Amino acid sequence: MSATPFRFTPTRSPFSWLLQREVVRYLRIWPNAVLGQLSMPLLLLVVFGYAFQHGGTAGGVPYTHFIFPGLLGQCLMTVGWTNGTISIFDARRDRYINDVLASPLRWWEINLACVLAAIIRQLLTGGLVAAVAIPVTGESLARPLILLLGLPAVLLLTAQMGVIAGVYIRTMDQNVSLQQLLVQPLTFLGGTFYSLSALPAAWRVLTHVNPVFYIVQVLRIGFVGHADMAAGSTLALLWGLALGLTGWSLWLFRSGRKLRD
Numbered sequence: 001m002s003a004t005p006f007r008f009t010p011t012r013s014p015f016s017w018l019l020q021r022e023v024v025r026y027l028r029i030w031p032n033a034v035l036g037q038l039s040m041p042l043l044l045l046v047v048f049g050y051a052f053q054h055g056g057t058a059g060g061v062p063y064t065h066f067i068f069p070g071l072l073g074q075c076l077m078t079v080g081w082t083n084g085t086i087s088i089f090d091a092r093r094d095r096y097i098n099d100v101l102a103s104p105l106r107w108w109e110i111n112l113a114c115v116l117a118a119i120i121r122q123l124l125t126g127g128l129v130a131a132v133a134i135p136v137t138g139e140s141l142a143r144p145l146i147l148l149l150g151l152p153a154v155l156l157l158t159a160q161m162g163v164i165a166g167v168y169i170r171t172m173d174q175n176v177s178l179q180q181l182l183v184q185p186l187t188f189l190g191g192t193f194y195s196l197s198a199l200p201a202a203w204r205v206l207t208h209v210n211p212v213f214y215i216v217q218v219l220r221i222g223f224v225g226h227a228d229m230a231a232g233s234t235l236a237l238l239w240g241l242a243l244g245l246t247g248w249s250l251w252l253f254r255s256g257r258k259l260r261d
Contacts, residue, residue, distance in 0.1 A: 015109045038129055040075070048067055073212065147219070191213050
């Protein structure tokens with residue numbers, strides 16, 4: 001009579017453990033990781049919104065209503081970038097990523113856990129910004145369906161940008177430099193504080209190369225009802241960017257070469 005071989009059956013999937021680890025990583029320092037991201041968009045809303053509220057409207061709406069979607073997009077962009085870069089960079093620096101890559105987890109599950117953790121952090125932070133700002137400004141949802149269709153693309157795009165950057169950066173100084181020389185200019189030149197029609201023709205062309213511009217556009221359409229671009233083309237371009245970066249990110253995790261360097 002042969003003995004039955006022992007087969008280990010985990011009570012939870014490895015994916016759920018990795019996702020929990022990524023979320024708990026920033027929840028343990030939530031005053032900095034979550035609440036620390038609230039000050040900048042709210043301060044900008046007060047400074048720019050109420051300082052210029054007597055100067056008329058923008059886009060046919062009060063200026064605070066006009067800039068709020070852009071400030072929310074800036075917040076989501078910053079949080080997504082920060083979470084991905086720090087998480088992946090720390091895992092590579094501490095060689096923790098080698099254990100994860102050698103685990104039974106599939107390469108796409110590792111990528112998905114990192115992206116979902118960033119999205120959860122974005123929803124927490126963005127939700128708090130909206131919860132504070134909307135009652136103060138009186139902002140409303142003019143086209144909730146557009147927001148429902150566009151917000152997942154915004155979250156996916158910004159989260160994958162952070163993950164991809166985390167794979168390529170080699171030092172924390174590089175991360176700080178990229179944030180100052182790339183992320184901040186993109187967010188401030190993405191149409192948060194002005195309409196595209198106010199720019200010279202050359203700047204309009206450059207603005208269309210900025211991915212943050214489409215983030216601001218879809219959020220503004222959802223909250224205000226209209227923006228510089230039509231809803232259909234904005235959604236198509238935004239989802240195209242999000243899926244394109246997702247393909248790039250998945251390729252990096254499938255090859256694993258940059259992650260092991």
